[in-house]
Amino acid sequence: MARRFGGKYSPDGGSQSAVDQDDRPAYKGARVAPAGARSNVMFIPGLILAFTSINEAPVDMAMGLLGAGSLVLGAWLLRDGMNAEAAYNDRKIARRPAIPRKLFAAALCGVGAALAAWTSSVGLVVPAIYGVVATALHIGAFGIDPMTNKGMEGIDTFQQDRVARVIDEAERHLADMIDAVKRADDRTVEARVDRFALKVREMIRTVEEDPRDLTAARRYLGVYLMGAKDAAIKFADIYARSQDRQAKSDFMMLLTDLEDSFDQKHRKLLLEDNTDLTIEIDVLRDRLQREGVHLDREMR
Secondary structure, eight states: OOOOOOOTTSTTGGGSOTTTTOOSOTTTTOOOOSSSHHHHTTHHHHHHHHHHHTTSOHHHHHHHHHHHHHHHHHHHHHHHHHHHHHHHHHOSSBOOOSSOHHHHHHHHHHHHHHHHHOOTTTTTHHHHHHHHHHHHHHHHHHOOOOOSOBSOTTOOHHHHHHHHHHHHHHHHHHHHHHHHHHTTTOHHHHHHHHHHHHHHHHHHHHHHHOGGGHHHHHHIIIIIHHHHHHHHHHHHHHHHHHOOHHHHHHHHHHHHHHHHHHHHHHHHHHHHHHHHHHHHHHHHHHHHHHTTOOHHHHHO
């Protein structure tokens, strides 16, 4: 569907608010999709096997279709596993994926290759060899899932579970908000919401790294974000019907106010973390001095 572009030098650029003409890049924080062509190409062998098996004998056709289903399911699990691995790598503190999707994908790829190679005349040895080789090549190409937790040493798991619930809720609000503004079919608004989502995720990462910040940030990640989502839904409904510029201006100003509020809160959380570190250093320094260790003298 054709979409209208806008901006500072567009015909209607002069009537837009200063918020629309913000020079900060909307693509800040953008990442290449972790499961792109590499995972999507894995769907092709299964589809080819399904088409070529249709004209075979009944037993061979059944085995071929089962192999095609195994290959397609493995490709789907691989894509999901690569997304989970990317989320794991992005975070300093993370649990290993509950389901080893990439390992299951490799196993399904091997099963699919074995079923594709099987015929009533070759027996089981040749298909088994194909299956083992396909599994090994799959693991060599895509690796395996993370098998250990990262950065979880000394962290209260109960507190971490509370953080996880709040963050999951915040991510759902963000996803609903992003989906809602797409109905407005306005690239400026979509880019503005993406930038707001980036600011929210900066706070989310801070809370993940230090669960003690949850109490201070919970209202922002819950009540405020839910209000932003509801406002986005109402704006999208109004703007999709009437293209009301006033509604767009009001919504953009709301996003600006919210982003400033989240930014100030995020900076305060970081400042408090730095203050905690300074206190820890001062306490340790005083303890060492009481024990007769003078850091300045030792350094000389």
